[in-house]
Amino acid sequence: MSIYVGNLSYDVTENDITGVFSEYGTVKRVQVPTDRETGRLRGFAFVEMGTEAEEAAAIEALDGAEWMGRGLKVNKAKPKEDRGSSGGGRGGYGGGGRNRY
Template identity: 85%
Template sequence: MSIYVGNLSYQVTEDDIRGVFGEYGTVKRVVLPNDRETGRLRGFAFVDMNSDAEEAAAIEALDGAEWMGRDLKVNKAKPKEDRGSFGGNRGGYGGGGGRGRY
């Protein structure tokens, strides 16, 4: 499971995050998503730590804490939702709709 870290400064680096979260355990991975169009950081990150206990300690200590001029939002990351097929078709049929099939 990952930790979601929101309301980050757009100047934050992976090393910055590793430094802060490293105070609570071993940081295995940091993901800093970029905006596809601008390439700019999106203001949030995902952090994987070595154990659930380390994650819990980091969440408790850092949620709501001020860092780099911002109040952090830190919690367990929610699993990525299955967005289904194109057009939200849940029945598994077609998906192109209205293209003169008849």
């Protein structure tokens, strides 16, 4: 399981996040997603801690805390939803059943 960290500054680095979360235990991994087109940070991250107790301590301490001028949103990350395959169905994308390639 991992921790979702939202409302991050766009200037934050993985090292910044590791430094803050390491105060609550072992940081196994930090992921800071970027926008595919611009390469800009998306304002959130995922952190994996060594144990559930360390995870709980970090969430308790950091949720709502101000860091780098922003109030953090910190909670257990929800599993990624299966959104199905893209392109299936009509969903308002035109159609007509003929291939127009």
